[in-house]
Amino acid sequence: MILDIVTYPDPRLQQKCEPVAEISDEIRRLAADMLETMYAAPGVGLAAPQVGRNMRLLVMDPAAQDAEKRPRVLINPELTLSGEDLLSEQEGCLSVPLNYRADVLRKSRVLLRARDLDGKLIEEELTGFPAIVIQHEADHLDGILFIDRISRLRRTMYDSKVKKWLRRKKVA
Ligand code: ZN
Secondary structure, X not given: OOOOOOOOOOHHHHOOOEOOOOOOHHHHHHHHHHHHHHHHOXXXXXXXXXXXXOEOEEXXXXXXXXXXXXXXXXXXXXXXXXXXXXXXXXXXXXOOOOOOOEEEEEEEEEEEEEEOOOOOEEEEEEEHHHHHHHHHHXXXXXXXOHHHHOOHHHHHHXXXXXXXXXXXXXXX
């Protein structure tokens, strides 16, 4: 089932999410729906708060453009960042309206610890584009959007665009 995606400035995107206590059928169903929603959008990652669920769960497939899909479900992910600064060019987000994009500084290496849907511990190092995607998605679980990581000036300009757009939407 394709889920509705919550968009900025919805306050649900600014909350720190709660850990997943148990991998229930409900969680498995939600993860499947999130993957379907992500591929339909299309996007390369989706975090639970983006579909209005306050839980530390995300799905991603940084190889979505390839023919072969590699869907991943990550539960209670913990990231340890290292390496150099890595420029994420023209980053965007399914929850950030007006197809807004901006460059964001990320880290080049991520040590990821998480559980998969079977409760199995995942421990791996990510670099390159997958490292960028996991940093973006894990930020969502802490209530952080990529527009929280751009300059104050750019953010102010973007916020005024969104305000105008929301006013027009209300009138229409
Ligand atoms: Zn996002």
